[in-house]
Amino acid sequence: MPAAAADMTLKLGHLANEDNTWHKASVKFGEELEALTNGRIKVQVFPNESLGKEMDLINGMQLGTVDMTITGESLQNWAPMAALLAVPYAYKSLEHMDSVAGGEIGEKIKAQIREKARIRPIAYFARGPRDLTSNRPIKTPADLDGLKMRVPNVPLFVDVWKALGAKPTPMAFSEVFTSLQNGTIGAQENPLALIKSASFYEVQKYVNLTEHVRSWIYLTLSELTWNKLSAEDQKNVMEAAKRAQAYERELFLADEKKLVGELEAKGMTFVQVDKKAFAEKAKGAVLAAVKPEIRPIVEDLFNQ
Template sequence: MKKFSLLATIFATVGLFSSAVAQAEIKPVTLKFAHIYAAQDHWGQTAERFKAAVEERSGGKIKINIDANGLTGDWPQSIEGLRMGTNHIVLQSVGALDRYAKSAGVEAYPYLIRDMDHYRAVYNGTVGQELYDQITKESGFKLMGAAYRGARYLTSNRLIQNPDDLHGLKMRVPPLRMYRSTWTTLGASPVPMGMAELFTSLQHGMIDGQENPLEVIKNVNLFEVQKNVAETQHTIGAMTLIYSDAYFKKLPEETRQILQEEGERVMKEATDRMIVEEENMKQFLIGKGMAFNAVDREAFGTKIQAMDAEFPELQVWLDKIRAVQ
């Protein structure tokens, strides 16, 4: 037993020595990390976990300063900051890059990701890496890791169970082509507008519904102006860490390795946490008087297939993702 204890001590000492040597070889660098989320919410905490992991593993040689709450601007401005060098890391959805890379738009495609098993198989597999490589090629941005951002749900003051129930429903959508096409195809009357106008527009009856992840529905108190939550789960998307590819390539190999490995690990953990939080948020909203109802997802998914013709530039990715088992 003493012999094994001695060997264990030796291996532990060697491991600590190797770690110390690796940290000593890392060149000091300070990275600016920007996101639009509150520091205490899910994505704010994900950023903090990434910062802590990188700084600990690098022995403090890699420092990360976080600007939360959109301090450097909204998410488009934050991403532009990567190009200008005022930001080094941004936490945002994959689809946020669709203005730079058409392929990125596939992240927001409705009824494409079937469930969480399919999500993991896509984003943690070869197809996900191929998609990331293509986005980098088109946009000049490097994507790192994937975290389930929470499915998007439809809320309204009428019961929605199948696409026919959407007829005449005026609903707010983000001012992006993908969302407009989604709800036009399904039979609703989408009204593009920013988040700042959403609550008051619902409050005064200018629109009848909207769609968002449960996190947003909870955080902006939509339970005060909406009663029904249709479990459409029409988009199962991914958040990612975004860098300027040119800047990232200039970083030392040891630094790139730490950022890559810790980024992927932290984002996978964020997926697991979001699954738990999503159920907690559902129960919170029920407690606030919102009623959740199941929908005929097969009917929604069948009707949305007509949208493929509007996005021929995405067809190769639609086919690849749908084929993942």
């Protein structure tokens, strides 16, 4: 049983920069928790990997040297169900994703992460969906025929784009701009925030709203740290996390809207895509690539 609540400072490290909504929500979490505990519990936030890279932070949380981080499908190294955070075409909309992340499947994912990784998800943040940029409009899978495009070095992504008819090439993010500029590749896919920050609008005309990967990421607390808290402070942590989650969503929605305007102002055209046709064509490759234990869930998500 934890002793009478003592003063403590939680260390929260993450990979995003200070402008990112995750960072702002982390700071908000700290402010709320400090207020709820009358200053007894403070949160020190370390952005830009300044406390360590994602995997180092996860390991640190398991050892008790780090208290908190923001992490997502990387946890599938411990908890296979964490792969559900970022399955191509599994979530039709933000509302659909919310119903999963905040519902029964979400509870099972969190339980497995707690059990296998000894890390406790306390809130989740939406990530901007990944869209395809190109120099010709892409409305249906047929339009992808022979399109050379960059994908991250994720076997699932490579398989899915192959199944859709494109020619995916894994490549480091740092090489993408030059490869688009010199025509080695004709397309790439990323969330709007990265499309803007990487200046892809200088070398790409269209943003095709494929929204092929919708995903979320967790604000997490080490189980070792959680077990040091009194029942009342555990409640305070969850309340502060709930407020931080609502705050992040507000920022996220405003951000996505603003990014569309900014990219249009830079000369990009947004293209509506037949998402259903893409999802149907990608389904086989997705199901073949996911682990057997989550396959029935993924199949069910596709059919919703």
